[in-house]
Amino acid sequence: MSRLKLQHGVSRVRRAKLQSSIDQTIADDIELMASWSNNETQYVINELLRFAIAQEEDFLKHKAGLPANPARNTIGTKPALTPIKQASDAAAKPDTSVPNNTTHS
Numbered sequence: 001m002s003r004l005k006l007q008h009g010v011s012r013v014r015r016a017k018l019q020s021s022i023d024q025t026i027a028d029d030i031e032l033m034a035s036w037s038n039n040e041t042q043y044v045i046n047e048l049l050r051f052a053i054a055q056e057e058d059f060l061k062h063k064a065g066l067p068a069n070p071a072r073n074t075i076g077t078k079p080a081l082t083p084i085k086q087a088s089d090a091a092a093k094p095d096t097s098v099p100n101n102t103t104h105s
Contacts, residue, residue, distance in 0.1 A: 002051070002054070002055065004047065004048065004051045006033070006037040006039065006044065006047055007037075007039075008037050008038050008039070030044050030045060030048070
């Protein structure tokens with residue numbers, strides 16, 4: 001069986017937002033691992049997930065059989081946060097295409 005190996009003090013990587021709820025006991029252990037390894041919690045979670053994925057042979061076979069296109073859409077992939085950002089931008093900016101009806105002659 002493989003072993004998980006955390007490098008001490010290494011935790012700066014490009015990240016994507018993923019929200020999930022986990023059991024409190026697991027969260028406590030992750031925080032303890034982060035403290036013990038002198039790393040950010042996100043780094044520990046990434047390493048744990050990377051380790052778990054590497055152990056799943058059927059998934060790795062599936063992944064290897066996919067086309068080598070980095071822009072591919074996978075099943076269950078959520079769209080990027082861009083639409084949400086656009087909606088908040090639109091709410092912050094007044095719509096200048098609609099004439100202002102408050103000044104009648």
